[in-house]
Amino acid sequence: MIGVRTVQRPAAGHAQNATSMARPDESGGPAARRLAFERLTDQRLLRAYRLATFVLRDASDGEDAVHDAAVLAWTRFDELRDRRLFDAWFDRIVVNVCRQRLRRRGVRPLVMDVGTVVPLADGASGRAERDALRRALDRLTPEHRAVVVLRHLEGHSITEIAARTGEREGTVKSRLHYALRELRAAYDAAERGEEGQR
C-alpha cells in the first residue's frame, strides 16, 4: 500500500542571427575552431531550445535534446564547410535529435492519446480562442508542430523550413496547410463556443 509521504518538499532576448557573425571560411587551429563553435551555438541556443521544447512539449526534454544536438554538432563541426549555414545545419540536427528522442520513448506519449480536452474556464475576450489554439497545438504531431513554429514563430520561408527539417518543400507546404487547418478549426469552434462539443 502506498503510504504517507516521507520526503521533504523542496523550497519552493532573442538571439542574433549567426550569419551576421560568422565568416564563410573561418578556420584555424583547435582554439579558433572551438571559439567559432562556442560563438555560433551561443547565438543559436535560445531558438534551438524553443524549437526542441515545442516539438517535444517538454522543457526538460528540450534541454537534453539541445545538449545532444550540440554534442553532435561539435563532433561534426569540420563537416560544415560554410559556417554561414550554421543556423540551418544546427536546427536540422536539433530536429533530428528530437525525432530520435520521440522514437526512443517507445510508446506514443500519453498526451497524444487524450482525445477531447477539458475546456478551461473562459476569461477575458479572446482567451478561449487562445486556449483552444494551445490545446490544438498539443494535438498536432511533432512534425506538424515543428513547421508551425518555424513558420509562425521564427518566420522562416518554406525553403528555409525544408532545409531545417530535411523534408521536401511540398511536404512542408502540406504539413503547414494541414496544421493550420486544424488550428483554425479549433480556433473558430472556440469562438462559437462549441469547443466542448468537438
Added chain:
Amino acid sequence: MSDERFDQDLRSVLLEDAPRDVPEGLRRRVAAVPAEHPAGSTMAPPIWRHPVLRRVGTLAAVLVVVAVGVWRFGPALDPGVGDAPSPSPTSGAGASASLGASASLGASPSHRASPSATATGCMAADLAGRILGWQGAAGSRIAGVEISNTSARPCFVRGTPGLGLVDGGGRVLIDSTRGGSGGQPRVSPSDPSFELVPGGRVRTEVRASNYCGPAPSPPIDIALQLPSEGGQVVAVPADGVSSAEAVPPCLGSTGGQIEMNGWRR
C-alpha cells in the same frame, strides 16, 4: 473571423509559450561540450573522410556489431538494445546484480541492458522525484514525472513502481496497489534497466483517472513504491508547477485508476 486576427493570436500564443531564456544549466552544459567531447572528424584518419569509404566503413562496423551480437546473445537480441541507457562494457559481470532482496535482475540472454558491475538497485533514499507538469484531458490527468539520483553512487531503476496520488495532507487519493496485482510494484523479465549515475535522471508519464472522494488539499504529489522493497519516492511539483489540474474528475463508482508509461531517459 479574420485571417489576420487568427495569425496574430497564433503568434501571440507561440510567443507566450516559448521559453524566453535559455536555462543556465543548459548554457553551461553546451559550453562544456568542446571540452568534454573529442572532435570526431578531426580525430579520424583522413581516408575515412571520403564519403564512399565512410559508408563502407559504417556498413562494416554495423555487420561486425550484428555478428558479435548474434554470437554473444543469440537470436533473442532485441533491436531496441540501442535504446537502453548506459549499457556498460562490463554488462556480463552486471548480470548477477540484483534489484533488492526478492527480485533477480535477470541473467537471461534476453535481458536488454545490464547495469555496470558497481551499480545496484536504486533505493528511495538515493532518489528525488519531481512532477514537471500536469495536463488535463477528458476524464484523466497526466503528469510528467522525473526521478533523479541524488546519491553519490550509481544505481539503477527497473520495472514498474506502485503508484499513489497523494494530497497535501498526506491522504492517498488513488492507490494502484489496491486495484489487484496489476498495480503492484513489479519487474518483468523484459523490463530494461536504467543506470543512473549521480545526478542522472529518468522520466515517465503518469495518468490518473476517476477520483470521487472529498476535495483534496494541494499540493498534489505522486508516490512511487519501488519494486523489490526499494522504498517509496514521492514526486513533488517542481517550481512553478500548479496542482490546479492534478485531480481527475469523478467518473463513477468503479474506483480510481493510476498507471504509468515505461521509464525513459
